Amino acid sequence: MTNPGALPTSEVLGEAIGDEAVAHVIEGRSTWQLAWARFRKDRIAMVSAGVIVLVVLVAIFAPVFASLTGHGVNEQFRQTGLNAYGLPEPPSGRFLLGSDDLGRDILVRIAYGARISLFVGVVATLLTVAIGAVLGLMAGYFGGIVDSVIARLVDLVLSLPFLLFAISLVSVTQPGLTIVIVVIGVFGWAAVARIVRGQVLSIREKEYIEAARSLGASAWRIMFVDILPNVLTQLIVYTTLLIPITIVLEATLSYLGLGIPPPTADWGQMIAESQNLYQQAWWFLVFPSAALLITTLAFNLLGDGIRDALDPGLARL
Amino acid sequence: MSPEVLLRAVDVVKHFPVQSSQLRRSREVVHAVDGVSLEIRQGETVGLVGETGCGKSTLARCMARLQDLTSGTIEFEGEDISRRKPRQLGRIRRDMQMIFQDPYGSLNPKRRVGAIIGDPFAIHDIADGKERKRRVQEMMELVGLNPEHYNRFPAEFSGGQRQRIGVARALALKPKLVICDEPVSALDVSIRAQVLNLLVDLQKQLSLTYVFISHDLSVVRHVSDRLLLMYLGKVVESGQSRDLYAHPRHPYANALLSAVPLPDPRKAAEREKIVLAGDVPSPIRPPVACRFHPRCPKAQPRCAEVEPLLEPRLGDPVDHVTACHFPVADGESLRSAQSSLPDDLRVIEPEPTPETVDVVGSVGSSEEADKS
Amino acid sequence: MVRFLIRRIILGVLVMIMVTMLVFGIFFVGDNAETVAYRLAGKNAQLKTVNLIIKRLHLHDPIYVQYWDFLKRLVWHHDLGYSYYGNEPVSTILKQTVPVTLSLAIGAAIIWLVIGVLSGVLSAVRRGSILDRVITTLALFFYSMPTFVLGLMLLFLVSYQLQVRGIRIFPGQGYVGLTQSPLGWLESLTLPWLTLALVSAATYSRLTRGSLLEVLGEDYIRTARAKGLRERRVIFRHGLRSALTPVASQFGIDVGVLVGGAIVTETVFGLPGLGLTAVRAISNGDLPVIIGIVIVASAAVVVANIVMDMVYAFLDPRVRLH
DSSP states (O other): OOOTTSOOOHHHHHHHHHHHOSOSSSOOOOHHHHHHHHHHHOHHHHHHHHHHHHHHHHHHTHHHHHHHHTOOTTOOOHHHHBOTTSOBOOSOSSSTTOBOTTSOBHHHHHHHHHHHHHHHHHHHHHHHHHHHHHHHHHHHHHOHHHHHHHHHHHHHHHHSOHHHHHHHHHHHSOOSHHHHHHHHHHHHHHHHHHHHHHHHHHHTTSHHHHHHHHHTOOHHHIIIIIIHHHHHHHHHHHHHHHHHHHHHHHHHHHHTTOSSOTTSOOHHHHHHHHTTTTTTOHHHHHHHHHHHHHHHHHHHHHHHHHHHHHOTTSSOO | OOOOEEEEEEEEEEEEEOOOSSOSOOOOEEEEEEEEEEEEETTOEEEEEOOTTSSHHHHHHHHTTSSOOSEEEEEETTEEOTTOOGGGGTHHHHHEEEEOSOTTTSSOTTSOHHHHHHHHHHHTTOOOHHHHHHHHHHHHHHTTOOGGGGGOOGGGSOHHHHHHHHHHHHHTTOOSEEEEESTTTTSOHHHHHHHHHHHHHHHHHHTOEEEEEESOHHHHHHHOSEEEEEETTEEEEEEEHHHHHHSOOSHHHHHHHHHSOOSOHHHHHHSOOOOOSSOOOOTTSOOSSSTTGGGOTTOOGGGGTSOOOOBOOTTOOTTOEEOOSSOOOTTOOSTTOOOOSOGGGSOOOOOOOGGGTOSSOHHHHHHHHHHO | OHHHHHHHHHHHHHHHHHHHHHHHHHHHSSSOHHHHHHHHHOTTOOHHHHHHHHHHTTTTSOHHHHHHHHHHHHHTSOOOOEETTTTEEHHHHHHHHHHHHHHHHHHHHHHHHHHHHHHHHHHHHTTTSHHHHHHHHHHHHHHTSOHHHHHHHHIIIIIIHHHHTTOOOSOSSOOOOTTTOHHHHHHHHHHHHHHHHHHHHHHHHHHHHHHHHHHHTSHHHHHHHHTTOOHHHIIIIIIHHHHHHHHHHHHHHHHHHHHHHHHHHHHHHTOOSHHHHHHHHHHTTOHHHHHHHHHHHHHHHHHHHHHHHHHHHHHOGGGGGO
16 A cells, blocks of 8 residues: 555545545535435425415415405404494405404404414524523533523423413513513423433533543533534424424413404414304304414424434334 | 653542442542653653553543543643643643544534534634635645545544544644544554554654553554553553563563564464453552552562552663562563462462463463363 | 432422412512502502502512511411402412312313323324324324314314204303212313313323334333233233333323313313413402412422322332432
8 A cells, every 4th residue: 555654645545545435426415415305205294394384475475465355454344344233254255264253354364363473483482492402501511500500490490380370470561472472481491401401411421522622612612513513403303393382372372361462463362252253153263273273283294394304213103 | 851841740640439329428439540640751652551441541631631630730841730720721722632532422423524623723713714724624635534525524434534533633733742542442453554654654744742542552562652551540660662562570561461462373372371360450449559469470468568669670771660569570480470468368260271362372272271 | 119209299399489489579579569569459459458468468578578478378377368359368269169170180181191092002003004094193183283272173063063953962161060960060071171181182192102112112022922922911011011101201291281271271161260260360460369379280280290200100110219
């Protein structure tokens, strides 16, 4: 091979590497590229992704629905929208999905309601995950007092019945968009932190972390540049599964009267309003419920698909 | 004029508390390193040898300040770095680097190779952007990797290549001292020579100083100027490589050397095979005085009472020191050694059959079998 | 085992103390005495009442004194507070609601465990078959459904449709006590039970299925089969035991979820339990009631968790050493 004293040059070593090398022809494929390839083959996942895109589009173009039907989102049409007895009108050419108890167009309201659900679902989830991930990283990496405090906090938060405390928090403030997001964040971070902490504890002992320390990397650099990428997969899977949970949580809070206050269009709220009238106006109950159900279902299926794409070893049983 | 001392360790002690799952009242400690002193001079390669559990890796990590010391001092270029916090180590982290053992665990699987090798530049704010990439690729070429593989992941490289990546990362900032912790132990035997040669070449090219840790005497012999042999947290013999191989004084050194495979079957068959009784005792309760006495074929009562100091013995030059009351003279046979220790202080095993030790000496072994 | 229990109880007490601090913090801290008093007085509060509250609860005293009072009243006098809005002690209000919520919760829990685990087992055992696919699809469907939507759907599609056709079984609203009429009790609870149970049953079905499939792939199951044991025995005696441990631990976590689900279900079906009372209290601004409910419910969750931990320790002896 090479003569012993000479420095290894690329061409010479090319041959040596050729013997050793595993796959020097294929370009480096990251976890993400591989996952995307797997995801594309999963029909159900692709369909659910499509549905979500649809919902997002509906949310974005909600005003279009309003202008096309000529019905503003909070406009009450007492003449055309309510019948002689003051009850809502069934689906027709004028009100495609019917009208509600105040003569408002349900189709338009569902479109606007999508905005709230998606916004809260995504923003609250991202907030929760961000807080939980950082705290989990800190607890796992620093250990000691930091870990004890955070871990105890996690245990406490996880043992509290969420809805009950959400009710308490909302009762001392006003219901509204911000408080809903805050409440979800305050209780949701714990589960994320626990998962991240567990992962960090096992990654912390790996040699490449020791190598980073020996290079002089600061604790924060190690946490975010070295540890986080190895936790990211789990984190992403958890996020996609957390979004539908958040959406349902927001809808539930609104249903109970603790969420977005009227007259803002919100699916949970619409469903609550329909409860007294479903016997006369089934569409008022059914359509918002269907919207909620379809969205949640799509996110759950998407979450499953993403999990399978990122980590095929897992639950594809 | 002897070259300057890069690193000096004085009486380094490192004890680990024993993890107790039941009660927390256990005060036992693992005596990983128990009073080791050494000096590393610029330009030399010092070998740190011993079996698993002798404390060499722990000592290395203490020297590199990846671990805190229980007591003792470490000085780097005259500065005492024993008590410094990680943040205060600053410059030291550039001048003293480590090459790790596990090619599969020492590289972050989720990061690209270019980023991994670029870490030292990023951490110490030395170069970024195009300049960083250029220097990273320079390092890759230096260690024999194709610079075009900058964007690949560690998983796409073989074990030997991964070690080269580790070497590139460690040498990126041209450190003064490189501690190599069993750099070839995890590699296939055929690859070891390549990586070892690379290390030797780079030492000449970049004027590096090495601390070379290994359990494999044949590997260390190839690269080291000086050797330190450790047993249960203490140095038992140290000196120039040539001296140590030619005139091993400590019975332990003799035993280890007798187990190193020799290429020449005749020589191997002729060589005296020394098989030690028992295993290395637990570092939680190491034997008193000379830690080797329970297994030593030459042990006398004195060995269990007084701890031998590291001194030149039997007329050795001043830099060849041994910690033994009854060192092995040239030509002395350990086979016929008699230990006068009472039996309760020794590890006694039934006479082992030589075939289990020496694969090459088949002629010898069948003769033995005929005798017994 | 006993030491484990004692440790768990101590932990539970600590948690409860933190809960009281949290509750106290949410409701009493950070605002001046008047604001707090108005809050506690409820809707349509009169100045008279507000001043009375300030005096009674010593709202001008420093926080830690207030907290100590609060704790003393709670633990020593079993005083959960007084509802100024409804003009009764909170404990009285809650006493009537507890049996309702208990009936709902326990009944639903039993149903969801049974349905969940059974369907999960069936699904795992007949893996890949049509039955499996149906069950997994249904599980996914119910898993995605918000509880209140399911409740309303059941009301609409079952109760209402039946009533329209003259069959008056499941009342859409209201609760009939067990002592009043067992049949009425059952009828009034059937749909709520299903509502609360089906969503969770779906989770447990998926969980059991996954867990059992994993366990069935293990070597010791292969050994059991190789020994010639009948399949049913293999599954039930050997496989299920270890497959159930994640289910048991999940159940511990889910007790909190159960509380939330109960709140929603009671609201949908108008069952006068703790949950509905809490929701109504909000619209009335009747905070003392909410405080009382939060404490009672948290205590129930803590106790339930201790019980679950004991069950878990029984199933998996390694836990006791922790």
